[in-house]
Amino acid sequence: MPLDFRVSEPLTFGVELEIMVLNTRDYDLARGAADLLERLKKADLPGEVKPEITESMIEINSAVNRSYDTLLTQLRAVRDGIVRAADRLNLAVAGGGAHPYHRWTERRIFPTERFLKVSNLYGYLAKQFTVFGQHIHVGVASPDDAVYLTHALAPYIPHFIALSASSPFAQGQETSFDTSRLHAVSAFPLAGQMPPVTTWEQFTRYFDEMQGYGIVGSMKDFYWDIRPKPEYGTIEIRICDTPLTIELAAQLAAYAQTLAAELLERRRADPVEPLYRVYGYNRFQACRFGFEAALVDPWEKRSVNLREDLLATLDRLLPRSVAMGNTMPLRALAELARARRNGANWLREEYAQTRSMPDVVRRQALLWREGEKVPGF
Amino acid sequence: MQLGFLPSFPLTFSYPLLFGALLVAGMVGGEVARTFRLPRILGYGIVGFLCAPFAQALGLDLLIDEARIFVNLALGLVLFDLGRRFDLQWMKRDWTLAAMAVSESLLSFAAVFATLLTFKVPMVHAGLAAAIAMTTSPAMLLFTVHETHADGQVTERAMSIVAMNGLLASILTTMMVASSHLADKPQVEVALLHPLYLFFGSLAVGAAMAWLTRVVARNIEKSKDVHFTLIVGMVVGAVGLATMLRLPVILTLLAFGIFSRNDDRGYELLNVNLAPLGRLLYIVLFVITGASVPVEALGAAGVLALLFIAARGCGKLVGVLALAPVSGLRMRQCLGLAMALQPMSALTLLMAHDIGNIFPRFGQELGDVFIAAVIVMELAGPLLVQWGLRIAGETVSDDAGSMTMQLRGARPRDA
Numbered sequence: 001m002p003l004d005f006r007v008s009e010p011l012t013f014g015v016e017l018e019i020m021v022l023n024t025r026d027y028d029l030a031r032g033a034a035d036l037l038e039r040l041k042k043a044d045l046p047g048e049v050k051p052e053i054t055e056s057m058i059e060i061n062s063a064v065n066r067s068y069d070t071l072l073t074q075l076r077a078v079r080d081g082i083v084r085a086a087d088r089l090n091l092a093v094a095g096g097g098a099h100p101y102h103r104w105t106e107r108r109i110f111p112t113e114r115f116l117k118v119s120n121l122y123g124y125l126a127k128q129f130t131v132f133g134q135h136i137h138v139g140v141a142s143p144d145d146a147v148y149l150t151h152a153l154a155p156y157i158p159h160f161i162a163l164s165a166s167s168p169f170a171q172g173q174e175t176s177f178d179t180s181r182l183h184a185v186s187a188f189p190l191a192g193q194m195p196p197v198t199t200w201e202q203f204t205r206y207f208d209e210m211q212g213y214g215i216v217g218s219m220k221d222f223y224w225d226i227r228p229k230p231e232y233g234t235i236e237i238r239i240c241d242t243p244l245t246i247e248l249a250a251q252l253a254a255y256a257q258t259l260a261a262e263l264l265e266r267r268r269a270d271p272v273e274p275l276y277r278v279y280g281y282n283r284f285q286a287c288r289f290g291f292e293a294a295l296v297d298p299w300e301k302r303s304v305n306l307r308e309d310l311l312a313t314l315d316r317l318l319p320r321s322v323a324m325g326n327t328m329p330l331r332a333l334a335e336l337a338r339a340r341r342n343g344a345n346w347l348r349e350e351y352a353q354t355r356s357m358p359d360v361v362r363r364q365a366l367l368w369r370e371g372e373k374v375p376g377f
Numbered sequence: 378m379q380l381g382f383l384p385s386f387p388l389t390f391s392y393p394l395l396f397g398a399l400l401v402a403g404m405v406g407g408e409v410a411r412t413f414r415l416p417r418i419l420g421y422g423i424v425g426f427l428c429a430p431f432a433q434a435l436g437l438d439l440l441i442d443e444a445r446i447f448v449n450l451a452l453g454l455v456l457f458d459l460g461r462r463f464d465l466q467w468m469k470r471d472w473t474l475a476a477m478a479v480s481e482s483l484l485s486f487a488a489v490f491a492t493l494l495t496f497k498v499p500m501v502h503a504g505l506a507a508a509i510a511m512t513t514s515p516a517m518l519l520f521t522v523h524e525t526h527a528d529g530q531v532t533e534r535a536m537s538i539v540a541m542n543g544l545l546a547s548i549l550t551t552m553m554v555a556s557s558h559l560a561d562k563p564q565v566e567v568a569l570l571h572p573l574y575l576f577f578g579s580l581a582v583g584a585a586m587a588w589l590t591r592v593v594a595r596n597i598e599k600s601k602d603v604h605f606t607l608i609v610g611m612v613v614g615a616v617g618l619a620t621m622l623r624l625p626v627i628l629t630l631l632a633f634g635i636f637s638r639n640d641d642r643g644y645e646l647l648n649v650n651l652a653p654l655g656r657l658l659y660i661v662l663f664v665i666t667g668a669s670v671p672v673e674a675l676g677a678a679g680v681l682a683l684l685f686i687a688a689r690g691c692g693k694l695v696g697v698l699a700l701a702p703v704s705g706l707r708m709r710q711c712l713g714l715a716m717a718l719q720p721m722s723a724l725t726l727l728m729a730h731d732i733g734n735i736f737p738r739f740g741q742e743l744g745d746v747f748i749a750a751v752i753v754m755e756l757a758g759p760l761l762v763q764w765g766l767r768i769a770g771e772t773v774s775d776d777a778g779s780m781t782m783q784l785r786g787a788r789p790r791d792a
Contacts, residue, residue, distance in 0.1 A: 023533070024464070024466075024467075025461075025462065025648050026647075026648035031528040031529050031771070032530070034529075034770075035529065035530045038705075038707070087470045087471075088470055088471045089471075089530060090467040090470070090471070106526070106528075108773075354599070355599045356599040356644075356647065358644075358647065359599075359644055362644065
């Protein structure tokens with residue numbers, strides 16, 4: 001099927017959030033998605049709640065928004081609706097990029113046609129894909145803009161990783177990474193980044209070729225960090241861990257929106273090849289060291305500290321953010337960067353205090369529920 | 378030549394030998410059942426039944442008396458585990474759960490009570506028997522849940538309801554013991570004090586053990602291994618304490634579990650998986666239960682036992698289905714839930730046995746009915762639970778993405 005790009009209103013935005021469904025006994029992942037979704041059918045929520053690959057995950061989709069304020073209001077309403085429904089089922093829900101101690105062997109594939117196909121093809125990788133990410137969509141005026149923006153946003157991917165990182169534990173162990181989730185994604189053969197095409201025409205040629213080989217059926221089969229999303233007329237940033245609060249999720253979306261506005265207006269003409277020579281290394285640095293990552297700037301040929309680079313970018317975006325209504329979220333992100341606060345730190349502190357992973361997840365679920373009451377997140 | 382160092386003949390089987398033999402035989406029976414895709418518990422029970430005729434010849438009848446401590450420990454662990462899954466907070470958030478537990482308990486009570494009255498069983502005895510009928514075998518449910526890796530609303534609700542019906546039955550039998558006392562020996566003090574002692578004594582011991590467990594938990598490393606030892610130690614201790622104080626083990630351990638779940642505001646006690654130990658004890662429990670029920674009881678009380686099972690089963694089914702529309706569960710899930718509440722096993726026998734000890738006439742009159750009902754349910758119960766959890770879609774074989782399916786269906790190009 002040829003790719004048809006549906007143009008959308010530029011800089012409109014929305015998010016998808018994959019969240020954990022937990023039991024309240026030992027806060028391990030529970031098989032509750034189907035019951036939760038069944039109950040949510042009756043709730044009148046803005047946006048959508050959908051199944052994900054295993055039965056311990058659900059995905060929140062916001063509607064298309066123009067401003068941060070409406071997005072946040074909407075996400076809070078959906079979150080509250082889900083929390084209420086989960087309460088009645090004795091389930092809990094939480095943010096975070098990965099469950100710290102669940103066993104992937106205990107996960108069950110959610111029986112939709114697509115997920116069964118994925119499971120059939122990828123074997124155990126499908127169950128190991130029980131990780132939780134935030135996707136941010138930003139609308140673009142043309143398919144060429146989508147290709148441009150996909151490359152232009154790539155140098156900023158480490159910022160999004162460090163800000164959202166919230167999976168320092170995996171299989172009951174400290175991983176020493178701020179986010180361990182991305183390893184589950186990297187295992188897929190079609191993970192990574194878009195090839196260095198620069199126009200939509202080139203992109204469709206590439207896509208047709210891949211489709212011709214039978215490697216992909218649709219854009220969904222590319223698990224890239226950023227990808228054009230022709231069905232929505234957006235680019236989709238898929239790198240973030242689901243943050244521990246809905247508030248941070250909305251702030252990250254506001255950052256993406258402001259950044260996209262700047263990049264579309266002040267177009268960069270740098271060649272993309274040097275970028276992708278260092279991309280994997282920068283990505284690793286951000287996953288491993290969070291704000292303290294040492295990033296390589298391939299054009300300036302120097303190393304920069306992620307936190308300083310992020311703060312400089314946020315500072316640069318501030319004047320533009322005023323008109324967009326994004327000053328508050330950008331200031332909040334700068335605050336986090338200055339204090340070196342992200343979900344991974346929070347989780348590590350909780351673990352240091354409780355010495356019990358179930359307690360950490362219990363508090364994580366509480367934080368998700370009452371994010372606005374906890375300053376700094 | 379003197380051979381005094383040799384054992385004297387005929388050889389007497391020591392209890393550990395018999396016990397070990399029963400454990401291994403049970404395990405083998407379970408694995409045989411497994412090859413026929415039947416629940417393992419069914420195998421344990423059948424091995425028990427097969428052992429029963431030889432029991433006397435082998436001195437097993439003595440073992441069954443001696444093994445009472447193992448039965449108590451196994452049930453103690455099961456009830457504690459069950460009590461830990463009884464979540465008052467959930468019942469507050471979703472009233473339909475408590476309502477369902479009450480409705481299925483009361484309807485099964487009423488149905489059994491009415492059936493026994495028709496058969497001219499004295500009212501007090503019919504009431505006690507109906508109260509026992511409210512309970513579901515927690516061991517059969519927990520074991521099947523574990524064996525089938527069941528997870529979901531029906532599984533969780535079934536466990537809460539079983540804890541609740543066990544609690545209601547314990548309270549009701551304890552109260553009825555009072556009126557039975559009055560009927561048997563008109564001593565007002567005994568009639569009042571005995572049930573009060575049983576009831577509040579059990580609650581007090583349960584609460585005290587829960588408190589003590591939390592205090593210890595607070596001061597030790599918060600690791601699953603350490604907490605596992607703590608919990609097992611405390612459960613065994615609580616069984617001993619209840620026996621020593623002549624309190625009902627069932628209510629005491631259920632109370633211990635419930636208090637340690639619902640009064641643990643600081644989350645000091647970890648939720649440890651008791652299955653590794655539970656498994657051993659379950660096998661012993663089911664083999665011994667099987668071995669201690671004389672099959673002749675089926676002949677003696679067959680018809681009444683079947684009516685007893687049918688009335689109880691209908692009560693539970695109607696009790697659950699009646700609340701289906703408000704529960705938010707689908708009809709299929711409710712049906713599955715009602716099936717998961719059907720099993721009767723050692724808990725039923727133990728309650729009947731204990732009441733029989735207090736009132737011999739109860740034992741003479743209804744002992745065979747319980748035994749026959751347990752024989753039937755030892756066979757039907759595991760199948761019903763497994764079926765119930767399966768139709769609710771919560772067992773592992775329902776996982777459409779299981780590896781075996783993948784291996785069967787995978788092709789190199791399937792994107």
